Structure formats: C-alpha cells, structure tokens
Amino acid sequence: MTGSVYITRGIPEEGIARLKECCGTVEINPDDRPLTYDELVEQVKGRDAILTMLSDRIDVQLLKEAKNLKVIANYAVGFDNIDIGAATSHGIVVANTPGVLTEATADMAWALLFAIARRIVEGDRVTRKGEFTGWSPLFLLGGDLVGKTLGIIGSGRIGTAMALRSRGWCMKVLYTSQKKNNAVLEEELNAKRVALETLLKESDFISLHTPFTEKTRHLIGKDEFAIMKRTAYLINTARGAVIDEAAMVDALRSNRIAGAGLDVYEEEPKLKPGLEALDNVVLAPHLGSATVETRGRMSIMAAESIIAVLKGQKPENCLNPEVILKQ
Numbered sequence: 193m194t195g196s197v198y199i200t201r202g203i204p205e206e207g208i209a210r211l212k213e214c215c216g217t218v219e220i221n222p223d224d225r226p227l228t229y230d231e232l233v234e235q236v237k238g239r240d241a242i243l244t245m246l247s248d249r250i251d252v253q254l255l256k257e258a259k260n261l262k263v264i265a266n267y268a269v270g271f272d273n274i275d276i277g278a279a280t281s282h283g284i285v286v287a288n289t290p291g292v293l294t295e296a297t298a299d300m301a302w303a304l305l306f307a308i309a310r311r312i313v314e315g316d317r318v319t320r321k322g323e324f325t326g327w328s329p330l331f332l333l334g335g336d337l338v339g340k341t342l343g344i345i346g347s348g349r350i351g352t353a354m355a356l357r358s359r360g361w362c363m364k365v366l367y368t369s370q371k372k373n374n375a376v377l378e379e380e381l382n383a384k385r386v387a388l389e390t391l392l393k394e395s396d397f398i399s400l401h402t403p404f405t406e407k408t409r410h411l412i413g414k415d416e417f418a419i420m421k422r423t424a425y426l427i428n429t430a431r432g433a434v435i436d437e438a439a440m441v442d443a444l445r446s447n448r449i450a451g452a453g454l455d456v457y458e459e460e461p462k463l464k465p466g467l468e469a470l471d472n473v474v475l476a477p478h479l480g481s482a483t484v485e486t487r488g489r490m491s492i493m494a495a496e497s498i499i500a501v502l503k504g505q506k507p508e509n510c511l512n513p514e515v516i517l518k519q
C-alpha cells in the first residue's frame with residue numbers, strides 16, 4: 193500500500209511502526225512543539241493522510257491546500273479543532289480516538305476532584321516551603337466526599353465512567369444529557385437525569401464531560417456560578433471554553449464556589465489572568481489521556497484509521513461516514 197503520511201508530533205512508537213509497515217512514506221514533525229498554522233499548511237500539501245493533535249487547527253483554508261488528502265486521524269477523542277463539515281465537503285474522512293482514553297480521563301477527573309477537595313497541591317506547596325510546623329486542628333481543612341452529590345454534565349463515555357467511580361463514596365449522582373436517559377447510570381447508581389439548573393443548584397461536585405461546540409461555549413458562566421452551592425467544586429477535563437474562565441476567576445476569587453480542578457483551558461496553553469494566583473484551584477496541563485498505556489492505544493487507533501482509509505475501507509471510529517458512502 194502506498195501513501196504519504198504526516199504526523200504532526202511525536203507519538204508512541206507502536207502507531208508509527210504500524211504506519212511504517214503499511215504506508216509508503218511516514219514523516220514526523222521532529223520538533224517537540226506544535227507546528228504553526230503556516231507550517232501545517234505546508235506539510236499537508238501532497239499528503240494522503242495526516243495524524244493531527246488537538247492543538248492543530250484544521251480549517252477550510254488549510255483543507256483547500258490539501259489536494260491529495262484522504263484522511264485526518266485526530267489523536268484525541270475531542271475534535272473541535274477540525275472543521276468536519278469542510279472535510280466532508282472535500283471528501284476527506286475524519287477519525288478520532290474514542291473509547292481507549294475513557295478510563296484514563298475519568299481517573300484524571302477524580303484525581304483533580306481529590307486534589308482540590310483535600311487541598312493536596314496547596315498542602316504540597318506549604319510543606320515544601322517549610323511552612324508545615326506540625327499537625328493542627330484547623331489547618332487546610334477540605335470537604336468530605338461520602339454521601340455528597342456528584343453532578344455530571346454530559347453523560348457520554350467519560351461522564352459515565354466518572355460517575356461509576358463514585359460508588360466507592362456512596363454519592364448521589366445527578367446528570368444532564370442532551371438526547372436520552374443514560375440507562376447504565378440509572379440502573380447502576382440510581383442516578384437522576386435533571387435540568388442543568390437543578391444539577392448546578394444541588395451538586396457538591398460538578399464534573400464537565402460535554403464536547404466543545406458552539407452550543408456548549410461558556411455553558412458555565414456568571415449566572416451558573418451564581419446558583420452553585422458556595423461549597424461546590426467544579427472539575428473540568430472536557431474543553432476549557434465550556435467554562436467562561438473570566439467568570440470562573442471571579443467566582444473562585446470571591447469564594448462564590450469552594451474550588452475548581454482544571455485540566456483544560458479556554459486559550460490553552462495560556463492561563464486566564466488571575467488563575468495562577470488562586471489557592472482554591474488545581475491546575476493540570478491537559479493530562480486527561482496521559483498514561484503510557486492509553487497514549488499507546490491512541491497511537492494504534494489513529495494509525496489503523498489511516499491504514500483503513502488508504503485501503504479504501506471505513507475506519508472504526510469515523511466521524512463523517514457520509515464521505516465513505518459517497519465513494
């Protein structure tokens with residue numbers, strides 16, 4: 193099988209090896225940094241396939257330059273960096289990496305939840321500075337988890353996996369869903385599907401798992417912070433712009449809510465001014481899928497998508513199957 197493939201960042205070797213076995217040429221961005229938009233445009237010219245990162249913007253302009261391109265395999269489950277409509281109209285298949293990163297991302301959401309509720313990062317900072325002078329009854333008190341209410345916004349794969357982990361803490365689970373009830377959550381946890389407003393008012397921990405679209409941009413803003421409990425914690429492992437970060441900085445600064453655990457940012461990798469100075473927020477550098485095993489599975493899945501399309505087949509995780517049906 194021939195075909196020229198470009199990978200926009202170094203990824204785990206297993207996916208690269210798979211591509212090298214099956215494709216004509218496989219080139220990888222040698223630098224440990226994202227390509228600039230102009231560099232990306234240069235690299236897509238003449239390629240049959242590209243394996244992209246969530247930081248690569250794939251828009252109409254770029255696709256116009258990609259005359260040979262047949263497939264874009266995004267190394268992420270989220271695909272808000274890609275104009276799917278434009279790819280479809282250019283007859284380019286787009287695939288992502290769902291499923292293989294569900295558990296790692298749900299674990300990350302819990303890691304952030306624990307870290308912020310039990311003030312672990314704040315405690316680490318204080319301890320390193322030599323400010324831990326001995327056990328103290330009122331020192332760095334956090335919030336309990338057992339018996340509390342967990343609100344899951346967006347109950348797809350990752351939201352479901354996050355919620356299922358709450359069994360260990362006997363939590364009551366509320367969730368929102370765009371389309372239908374989540375049978376797993378209702379059967380396993382007796383979870384209740386509620387309106388966003390109810391979830392925000394009643395939850396002690398709120399975890400975001402919705403994809404980023406124009407509809408979910410700033411889903412959580414000033415009005416939403418205003419109705420949350422003062423003791424609530426907000427966790428975001430979805431996409432930064434689902435939260436209006438300026439409103440979040442105000443809410444955290446004024447203790448409108450108790451805290452936040454964030455893995456993603458509105459203008460990633462930039463932080464909203466003021467965020468870095470707050471103690472009631474834990475900031476992680478987009479590590480949701482960052483385990484050795486998960487990233488390895490993602491690399492194989494993305495490689496297999498490319499191989500399938502170059503062989504004239506439909507990849508398992510195709511986001512625009514209508515392109516294949518037309519062929």
Ligand code: DGY
Pocket residue numbers: 246267268269270271293430478479480481482
């Ligand atoms: C994704 O795959 O969309 C995640 O954000 C990566 O961690």
